[in-house]
Amino acid sequence: MPTRQIGWNVSEVAFAAMYLLVAVQALVLAYGFTRRYVTWRRGRPYGPIDQVGERLRQALAVAFVHRRLIRPGYVYAGLMHLFIFWGFVVLFIGTLIVLLEADIARPYFGFSFYQGAFYVVYKLVINLFGLLFLIGLLMAVYRRYLQKLPKFRRSLSDDAIVLGILLFLGLTGFLLEALRLSATRDEAAPIHWVAYPLSLALNGVDPSILAGAHAVTWWSHMLANTALLVYIPVSKLAHIVTGPTNVFLRATDARAALPLIANIEEQEHFGVAKLDDFNWKQLVNFDACMRCGRCLDFCPTFNTGKPLKPRQLIVEVGAYMNRRAGLFAGPAGPRINEAGVRGSELTSPDEPSLAQVPLAAELIGDVVSEDELWDCTTCRACMEQCPVRIEHVPLIVEMRRNLVLEQSRFPQELVLLFNNLERNGNPYSFPASSRADWAGAAGVQELSGVADPSELEVIYWVGCMSSFDARNQRVATALAKILTAAGVKFAILGKEESCSGDPARRAGNEYLYQILAQTNIERLNQYQPKRVVASCPHCFNTLKNEYPQLGGTFEVVHHSQLIQELIDSGRLRVAPVAVRDGRMAYHDPCYLGRYNQVYDAPREVMNRVEGGFVELPRCRDRGFCCGAGGARAFMEEKRGTRISHNRLNEAIGTEASGVAVACPFCVTMFEDGVRALNVEERFAVRDIAEIVADGL
Ligand code: SF4
Ligand code: SF4
Known part of the structure; x- marks a missing residue:
């Protein structure tokens, strides 16, 4: 019956040392993650955590099925990670099975399962996952070091250490098996289908030399394993735990809305100036990054040579957080210098590094520059792609809030924006009274002139850009023409409409946003609209997803949705436009x-x-x-x-x-x-x- 002698060529002393090392590994792992948890809890309170079941499901899906990792455009990277992860997990479980047989089943129950059919299947499966593990690692080496992707132009030593240890473990695992098979002339050798060819190559070697090589390999494998497990909590590998934790804690309420500053009039402190101003859920974000660089792929600032690189921001604040907590920050500390990508001068070679930043450094200014914070377009490309759901935009806006509301430090151009919003209810210097000037020529009526607003099907929320900008007034006029052609009864708020508040909110001026939003909510409530249609996606998002935070709940659609609906229902008949010079x-x-x-x-x-x-x-x-x-x-x-x-x-x-x-x-x-x-x-x-x- 096929089986093998567990502990062949391993002395009692070596086994005892192994268990000692396992105990050390467990203690270091527990200590490392407990310290991280304590560090997070220094943040402001957050909670309660709702939808625990759904959160758990998503966290497990990310951890075990790599749901957000394997997606269009990332099949190679996703499979690579899947092979490494499941290879490691199955090999780890395989080791536990051997220990279960040797230390529990046999000595305490006089029972053995590590033989016969079970043993054959076990060996076939372990060899398969060991091979996948190695393939995944080689794919990672190719991707990180040979593919020369801009986002991996300068890799951290952390990546090399992690890949090096894992490769060493995978290779020595197979070598150990091959040495034993060859030295013992194991009859079941062919079922070890990956190690077997290697064992054939060793068959001519003296068995005592094979046994000596086996002992050396066993010790080096064991020490490498210890190094890996001890390294996990202080390296990028921490994401094995912190990544799914971050997915579990992600924002589920008002997904597309920024967090509200409740009772803003009573607050004395706004946004984030130092680490402890983040809530503890937000602090987890800074520890969860797996450095995959997906947040860079569609980031407009990274791809146009601006200082803001979302991965760098997260990694550096994370390193800063761990340093301040007295934790070893790992090689994540020094700045990731991505100079020269896509032909742009991104950063100068003497850019300050965290290694030079004293511990007393300020979060804003020393760790994250104000330029980085103001360059963000809040486009959400980073958040959309991040496999572990790091929420870059709210983190950046929290720091903007502090700069604006507490420190009055913001780009000069925003002075004009805020002043205009306060005075005119629009970002420009046009008087509020001229907001509906375009409407007369377009035959659009204002709500104040409608005898019975309850008869209206929709209120058209025009937005500042289409109200005041001549080019975009043509868009508003076109939409009015469409609504009229479809027989939709509509009107605009006109002079009663103010800026939705989106630019103020994104710029960190939550106070001004709330004033504008409250005014608009009161106006809309007054007219009780059946539906609101917005031709500006910024207004659409704010009215739909953010006004409910202040008590304004309306059915809001974007004009593309309404136009599609009108065409589908047959209310709008459109002759196909002759495509003259090619499609758009x-x-x-x-x-x-x-x-x-x-x-x-x-x-x-x-x-x-x-x-x-x-x-x-x-x-x-x-x-x-x-x-x-x-x-x-x-x-x-x-x-x-x-x-x-x-x-x-x-x-x-x-x-x-x-x-x-x-x-x-x-x-x-x-x-x-x-x-x-x-x-x-x-x-x-x-x-x-x-x-x-x-x-x-
Ligand atoms: S939200 Fe900001 S950091 Fe994220 S991709 Fe867009 S510009 Fe880059
Ligand atoms: S922030 Fe997210 S997407 Fe960006 S490198 Fe880290 S894990 Fe990857």
Whole structure:
């Protein structure tokens, strides 16, 4: 009956030493993670944790099925991680099975299961997962060191240490087996189907030499295993525990909304100036990063040479947090210098490193620069791609809040934005009374002039950009034409509408946001709208997802959704527009797509009206921002290259004749872009409402 002698060539002393090492490993692991937990709990209170079952399900799905790891565009990386993870887990379980047989089943119960059919299956499976483990590691070596991806241009020593130890463990595991098979002339050798060919190669070697080599390999394997387990809590491998923990703790309430500062009038402290100002759930984010770099792939700041790189921000604040807690920060400390990616001068070689930052350093300024904080467009590309659901945007906005509300430190351009919002209820210097000036010519009525507002089907929330900007007034006019053609009874708030508050909130001015939001909520409540349609995704997101935090709950749709609905129901008949010079590309606005998962409605409208569209390489949840979000539309783009040009060049590089959008900010960014790139004659920028209105 096939089996093997457990502990062949391993002395009693060696076994005792092994158990001692296992005890050390367990203690260090427990100590390391307990210290991390204590560090997190220094943050402000958070909770209660709701939906525990669902959170657990998602955390386990990420940990064991790699649900967010294996997705379009990341099949190689996902499989690589899956092979390494499951290879390690199965090999670990395999070791436990052997110990169960040797130390419990046989001595205490006089029973043996490690033989016969079980043994055969065990060996076949262990060899399979050992091989997958090695394949996964070799894939990782290729990806990190040979593929030369910009995001891995400079790898941390941590990566090399982790990969080195794991490779050593995988190889010595098979070598141990081959040495034993060859030295003992094991008749069941062929079932060890990966180690067997190696054992054949060793068959001519003297058995005493094989036994000596086996002893040396056994000890080195054991010590490497100890090094690995001791290293886990202080290295990127901590994500094995902290990653699923972060997924478990992710925000489930108002997914697309920023956290509300409740009772803001009574607060004396705003946002985050130091680590302890984060709540403890937010602090977990900084420990969860697995350094995969997916947050960089579609990040507009990283890809246009700006200081903000979301992975770097998370890793560095994490290292800073652990240093301050007296924990060994691991090699994560020094800055990840990604200089030179995609031809841009990203960072200077003498960029300050955390190694030089004294422990008393400030979080904002020394660890995270103000430029990094202000460069973020809040596009959410990082959050969407992050496998362990790190929530970069709320973390960044918390620090902006402190800069704005407590320290009055913000870019000069925002002074004008805040002043205009306070005085005029719009980001510009137009008086509030001129908000509906465009409407008369478009035949649109204001709610104040409607005899019975309850008869209205929808209120059209125009937004500041389409109310005041001449180019975007054409979009508002086009949408009004569509609603009229479909027989939709509608009106606008007009002079009673104020800015939704989105730019103030994203810029960190929560106080101003809440004033604007409360005013709008009161107005809307006064009219009791059946539905609100917004042509600006920023307004759409704020009204739909953020006003409920302040008691304003309305049914809000984006104009792309309403247009699709009107076409589907037959209320809107649109003659297909003659496609003259080729189809247009469709660009996903971040606040429509990633924030609200409205990907299909605008595409469906394009299909119906234009007979199709060009899908851009970076599309849907992997779309690339136009550069306007996060109040960036109101700030100068001083660092790196222009985000809108990066996106436009992508669209121009296709066969598209122009770019269709569904957001007034995208219209403005791209209109400016086509002029700057000198392609306005041949490359059009149009909102889908304009395209539909052309077909009426
Ligand atoms: S929200 Fe967008 S701009 Fe900001 S860090 Fe994430 S990907 Fe980059
Ligand atoms: S923040 Fe998330 S996406 Fe970015 S490197 Fe870390 S784990 Fe990967």
